Amino acid sequence: MKIGEVARLINGKIVSGNLHSGKEVNHAFASDLMSDVLTLDSADILLITGLANMQTIRTAEMADISGIVFVRNKKPTKEMIDLAEESNIVLIESASSMFNVCGQLHHAGIKPLF
Amino acid sequence: MIFEYQIEGGDFTKAGSASSEVKKILRQLNLEPSLIKRIAVAMYEAEVNVVAHAYRGTMTVDIDTGRIFIAVKDEGPGIEDIEKAMTEGWSTANEKVREMGFGAGMGLPNIKKNADELKITSTPGTGTKVEITCFTRL
Numbered sequence A: 001m002k003i004g005e006v007a008r009l010i011n012g013k014i015v016s017g018n019l020h021s022g023k024e025v026n027h028a029f030a031s032d033l034m035s036d037v038l039t040l041d042s043a044d045i046l047l048i049t050g051l052a053n054m055q056t057i058r059t060a061e062m063a064d065i066s067g068i069v070f071v072r073n074k075k076p077t078k079e080m081i082d083l084a085e086e087s088n089i090v091l092i093e094s095a096s097s098m099f100n101v102c103g104q105l106h107h108a109g110i111k112p113l114f
Numbered sequence B: 001m002i003f004e005y006q007i008e009g010g011d012f013t014k015a016g017s018a019s020s021e022v023k024k025i026l027r028q029l030n031l032e033p034s035l036i037k038r039i040a041v042a043m044y045e046a047e048v049n050v051v052a053h054a055y056r057g058t059m060t061v062d063i064d065t066g067r068i069f070i071a072v073k074d075e076g077p078g079i080e081d082i083e084k085a086m087t088e089g090w091s092t093a094n095e096k097v098r099e100m101g102f103g104a105g106m107g108l109p110n111i112k113k114n115a116d117e118l119k120i121t122s123t124p125g126t127g128t129k130v131e132i133t134c135f136t137r138l
């Protein structure tokens, strides 16, 4: 599924990396623990998280993550948005809960990593 | 080629900037993306450890045909029992570190998983050195 389609599905707003919203993501991982995200071997996945700080973006950069969905209205700062732009990472803001976003995307065919 | 970067302890806004610079260099070397990711994850967890647990440090990267060597050396409290620190789930991280998405005691085990060779030396009261080697051709 294209990341732009992910944003539409969950009623989210793309706030960074719009140029890359045509990128395909087939798998997602949900966590607020960045050390956990860093144990994943797969690349080009979607991260669903409630943690919005610089380390979320850095983690995505290091782990080759294509897009991040911030749930529960967590808003990335200007600094985070700039860093994400630089690293070609798509950022999506969503008002929904983590469980809701996961449920909707799973239902729409996005697969878990394990 | 040798590159060196400074790491500031306690400064979470900048944590990862050294690793980010190094990753950009590695990308230009035409290495396997999976190898670049392994190196990136290992050095980033090591950099975060300096920010989280030490006062200041340096990251030295030595790129040679056949291997990438990264040494993360810090001035800090050091590690009393390295074997214990390597145990998954063991952590002395404070609340601030946990708020950043770290502090679950998973960093060192993950560095070990991603590195081809890992050497940790530490002097309590002085500092710690984490040396990571990844081979580019096996």
Ligand SMILES: Nc1ncnc2c1ncn2[C@@H]1O[C@H](COP(=O)(O)OP(=O)(O)O)[C@@H](O)[C@H]1O
Pocket: A035, B045, B049, B050, B052, B053, B054, B074, B076, B077, B078, B079, B085, B086, B090, B091, B092, B093, B102, B103, B104, B105, B106, B107, B108, B109, B128
């Ligand atoms: N550079 C360091 N200086 C001092 N102590 C460290 C350093 N790196 C790791 N440690 C110690 O080892 C523990 C485990 O580290 P790690 O596995 O990265 O987990 P975490 O950083 O999440 O606590 C830390 O909580 C800390 O006590």
Ligand SMILES: [Mg+2]
Pocket: B045, B048, B049, B052, B102, B103, B106, B107, B108
């Ligand atoms: Mg750590």
